[in-house]
Amino acid sequence: MIPELGNFALYIAFSFSLLLSVFPLIGLAKDNRRLMELAPNLTLGLFAFTLIAFLSLVYAFLTDDFTVLNVAQNSNTALPTHFKFAASFGSHEGSFLLWLLMQSGWAFAVAVWSKTLPAEMRTRVLMVLGWICVGFYAYIITVSNPFDRTLPYFPVDGKDLNPLLQDIGMIIHPPLLYMGYVGLSVCFAFAIAALLSGNLDSTWAKWSRPWTAAAWGFLTLGITIGSWWAYAELGWGGWWFWDPVENASFMPWLVATALLHSLAVSEKRNAFKSWTVFLAIAAFSLSLLGTFLVRSGVIVSVHAFATDPARGVFILILLAIVIGGSLLLYMLRASNIQSVGKFKMFSREAMLWGNNVFLVAATLIVLLGTLLPLVHKELGLGTISIGEPFFNQMFAIIILPFAMMLGVSPLVRWKQDKLNKFVKQPLIIVLASFVIAYAWIYLEFGDVKGAALLGVFLFNWIVLFTAVELKQTLAKVSFTKVPMSHFAMVVGHIGLAFVIAGVGLTSQYSTQRDVKMNIGDSADLDGYTFTFNKIRNIDGPNYEGWAADMTIYQGGQLEANLLAEKRYYPVQRNTMTEAAIDDGFFRDLYVSLGERLPDGAWALRVYVKPYVRWIWIGGILISLAGLFVIMDKRYRNRNKSVTEGALA
Amino acid sequence: MNKKILVTATPLLFFIVLLMFLLKGLFSDPKERDSALIGKSMPSFELPDLMNEKVIHSETTLKGEAVLLNVWGTWCITCKYELPYLTKLRQEYDVKIVGLYYDQNHAPEFGQYADIPSIRVEVVDMTNRLGNPYLYNILDLDRTLSLNLGVTGAPETFLIDKNGIVRAHHMGDVNERVWRDKLAPIWNEMN
Numbered sequence: 031m032i033p034e035l036g037n038f039a040l041y042i043a044f045s046f047s048l049l050l051s052v053f054p055l056i057g058l059a060k061d062n063r064r065l066m067e068l069a070p071n072l073t074l075g076l077f078a079f080t081l082i083a084f085l086s087l088v089y090a091f092l093t094d095d096f097t098v099l100n101v102a103q104n105s106n107t108a109l110p111t112h113f114k115f116a117a118s119f120g121s122h123e124g125s126f127l128l129w130l131l132m133q134s135g136w137a138f139a140v141a142v143w144s145k146t147l148p149a150e151m152r153t154r155v156l157m158v159l160g161w162i163c164v165g166f167y168a169y170i171i172t173v174s175n176p177f178d179r180t181l182p183y184f185p186v187d188g189k190d191l192n193p194l195l196q197d198i199g200m201i202i203h204p205p206l207l208y209m210g211y212v213g214l215s216v217c218f219a220f221a222i223a224a225l226l227s228g229n230l231d232s233t234w235a236k237w238s239r240p241w242t243a244a245a246w247g248f249l250t251l252g253i254t255i256g257s258w259w260a261y262a263e264l265g266w267g268g269w270w271f272w273d274p275v276e277n278a279s280f281m282p283w284l285v286a287t288a289l290l291h292s293l294a295v296s297e298k299r300n301a302f303k304s305w306t307v308f309l310a311i312a313a314f315s316l317s318l319l320g321t322f323l324v325r326s327g328v329i330v331s332v333h334a335f336a337t338d339p340a341r342g343v344f345i346l347i348l349l350a351i352v353i354g355g356s357l358l359l360y361m362l363r364a365s366n367i368q369s370v371g372k373f374k375m376f377s378r379e380a381m382l383w384g385n386n387v388f389l390v391a392a393t394l395i396v397l398l399g400t401l402l403p404l405v406h407k408e409l410g411l412g413t414i415s416i417g418e419p420f421f422n423q424m425f426a427i428i429i430l431p432f433a434m435m436l437g438v439s440p441l442v443r444w445k446q447d448k449l450n451k452f453v454k455q456p457l458i459i460v461l462a463s464f465v466i467a468y469a470w471i472y473l474e475f476g477d478v479k480g481a482a483l484l485g486v487f488l489f490n491w492i493v494l495f496t497a498v499e500l501k502q503t504l505a506k507v508s509f510t511k512v513p514m515s516h517f518a519m520v521v522g523h524i525g526l527a528f529v530i531a532g533v534g535l536t537s538q539y540s541t542q543r544d545v546k547m548n549i550g551d552s553a554d555l556d557g558y559t560f561t562f563n564k565i566r567n568i569d570g571p572n573y574e575g576w577a578a579d580m581t582i583y584q585g586g587q588l589e590a591n592l593l594a595e596k597r598y599y600p601v602q603r604n605t606m607t608e609a610a611i612d613d614g615f616f617r618d619l620y621v622s623l624g625e626r627l628p629d630g631a632w633a634l635r636v637y638v639k640p641y642v643r644w645i646w647i648g649g650i651l652i653s654l655a656g657l658f659v660i661m662d663k664r665y666r667n668r669n670k671s672v673t674e675g676a677l678a
Numbered sequence: 679m680n681k682k683i684l685v686t687a688t689p690l691l692f693f694i695v696l697l698m699f700l701l702k703g704l705f706s707d708p709k710e711r712d713s714a715l716i717g718k719s720m721p722s723f724e725l726p727d728l729m730n731e732k733v734i735h736s737e738t739t740l741k742g743e744a745v746l747l748n749v750w751g752t753w754c755i756t757c758k759y760e761l762p763y764l765t766k767l768r769q770e771y772d773v774k775i776v777g778l779y780y781d782q783n784h785a786p787e788f789g790q791y792a793d794i795p796s797i798r799v800e801v802v803d804m805t806n807r808l809g810n811p812y813l814y815n816i817l818d819l820d821r822t823l824s825l826n827l828g829v830t831g832a833p834e835t836f837l838i839d840k841n842g843i844v845r846a847h848h849m850g851d852v853n854e855r856v857w858r859d860k861l862a863p864i865w866n867e868m869n
Contacts, residue, residue, distance in 0.1 A: 304686065308686075308689065315693075322700065342704045343704065346697070346700055346704060349700075354690070354693060354694070354697070357689050357690035357693055358690055360686060360689065360690070361683060361686045361687045361689075362683075364686045365683040365686045401696070401699070404699060404700075404703045407703075408699050408702045408703055625792075625793050626793070628795070633791065
């Protein structure tokens, strides 16, 4: 009964999206206010019924309703309750419903917080979101319905959720990532609405900036948690694999980062207008492209969902209409835009333009690396694979000028600045950064490696410049007067500095050892002594297995007690390595339990990973920047102007 | 027409080219490799027996007599349904069947290793229950042979003639219909 209700709600939501895409259009054409004002209410209906559908699916999972195909294939009575909840979006169909919930949620949020926008603009934005929804809802109803039944012959128990996905990271990672992907549709809608109206002044940039920052913040957090999940759950200590699906999330992030910076220029200086519109289209297009890559099976990946060509074709058509249509509109309208803001070679604008060039170049590198194998194969040149070395090398080249510029730009003035002002201070900072980096690495690790030196040098460079800039700002205005978006920049840049240092250090100084151990044996690694105390049976709710009890000493001092597990999930007949990690600000100790050898000993892998946590600390700081932008008074003041408007 | 349109059209053109590749990629059939494989010799290999790692099989062990090479694993659901029929083929038509066993979970790069003793127990247990069609099983732990054969999953079946030439490839389970319509004619021709 409940699944039918969910199914029905989904159809109603689809109807709402159809209405939302048509009525405002008629309203705009006939200049009919009442039709235009339907848009926010239709958005509410869209969201409410999608929520009902989503809750129905969650209910089916929580109550083990194996008459629903999706539940039978992705859940099991023995699965813990919180994972049953997560399983409701662990499959292709379920995750798409979550996607829709967020899509309609964002649309509803726009309807709620856009009351101060001119009625026509607001209607256009909601209408564009309605158009996107029509495509997505049609997709889920026709080829990807999560409420399909197994009736009349339903199984007594389900096939269980993929053990890899049975992790706390899985509960929070997809929702955050989707919030980011889908959130980018809002600034896309603003850009398309601005193109449609032909009115591309700085106001659309101001309106769409907090939305972009919010989506970008979610995307950042989603990627960060995904990386942490891979590290903790895949059992071999890696945190980024340049897997096509990771790339699919990284590309929109890079473009959205460029967009945030470019929006600042459009808003404050009225420059980069057509470029900013293009980035807004590109960011959402890339998140759609990513969806296609993951769900169509065109590219092989560990993340890939079960594939079905009908779905691939549907998403591709959707892609062609949404991206092709918006790029066509862009071609026709953007060619008439005149940028008015003038600036000189050495100015904040020029620096931000440089930022955009690097970020777009990075996006192209990732796009190339992800799609080249496909293009190569389709051209009949055979299969090739582009692996980590390509990406790592290209990013190592890009990061130096990018991060150097990032350090200086906040100090450079808008319009024009004097280059000779920027000689002495950067020289001192270069020197200081280098000396500190060298001393730091030499004292901690002894052996100074180039990539690590580069990472720490850039960390110092960014942190020192940020400190200088903050000091200058605080000399001019008091702490409470500094706009939140300024702190957003500070925290975002510091976050990136942490990521760069973490990557540089952990990639160079992580050590690992494969050891064969009997109970009572010890192994030394990088000054740590790992002792294998005992092995015991574990008996989980839907798994069984072994746990190795390890203690780790450093110079006689107890560092950690760890329990590394090897789990067997009988329903899926899958073995999982549950690594044990002792996390620390400066280093992680990581133990993963391998197989039992014929002579009774165990194969174990131990790691020492210095500074790996800085990568995620950095990611979290960067996502905070998104939050700070939204908190900026300039965007919050809206409510006040609403009341002012009502009084007037 | 103003000149700027040339610039603003670039993304659209780029996207159209990309779209063509994606469309082609969607329909490019991974089975294409089949035609390239059929009529060629078995790729060379040296792999241990599933039950006894001291016994090493190679492409020469397969020569001399026509064999049906069946790619399978105990983790594969469809393979279970296939076992009784393959056993019947062995008993009634005297088809020589060799298993190519691979373990789904063996991924050293992910820190996961196959537990061979327990695989042996599972295999014996399953073949006792459902029938044992195999003369012997080749253990392809690193999936090199499977990869060279273009195997995309389990079960898959190859017919190899007495000179070690691959004559047929079937993806999915072998059942009565598949045998009668697709494999039997080639098998009879080979013998």
